[in-house]
Amino acid sequence: MRDINEMPSCLIATFTMIMGNKWKLMIIRDLLNQETCFGELKRDLDGISHKVLTENLRSLESDGIVKRNAYNEGNVRRVAYSMTEFGMTLEKIYRDIADWGNAYKDFLKAQKS
Template sequence: MLTKNELPACPVATMVELIGNKWKLLIIRNLLASTSRFGELRKDIPGISQKVLTDNLRALESDGLVTRTVYAEVPPKVEYSLSELGNTLRPLFKEMEAWGNSYKDYISNQKLPDIN
């Protein structure tokens, strides 16, 4: 977790520091939908390696956005979910989803140039 002195002065830069890579965004997207186990996250995020998923989950947990719950079972069961703080990102992700859909509509409605 970054200390107060390590955080950028700009609030947008702070957010980018915390969730600004594509893997963290996709992990949070999935955890907004439901609590997940490691294997489920790995299966649902194409292209992510085990190491990258582990590193990003640890960072999100360290930053207080993700909660890791270990159940005393054999074999051990571990689940990841958004913390209370992580859940405050929900409106932001809804807005990003709406913007992404609007952009897709915009691109779909663009006319291709007439080459002939």
């Protein structure tokens, strides 16, 4: 977990520090919908390497956004990831971003007319 004294005074910079890259944003997008295992995330995030996915999941877990859930199913151990209660507070932000993305696409279509 980060130290509060490490956080920038600008709140947008704080958000950017935690979310930081496209992969974290896409991981959170997937986990807001449901708990997902590592392999499913890797398949869904076209182009992400095993190493980068692992690093980003660990970072999100360390920041208290994502939690790692280990299951023993017979002789097989399965690991899945889900959002923490605090991480779920991002849901509204993601809906707003999606709405903005749709509005921007409509804007671009209107510009062509």
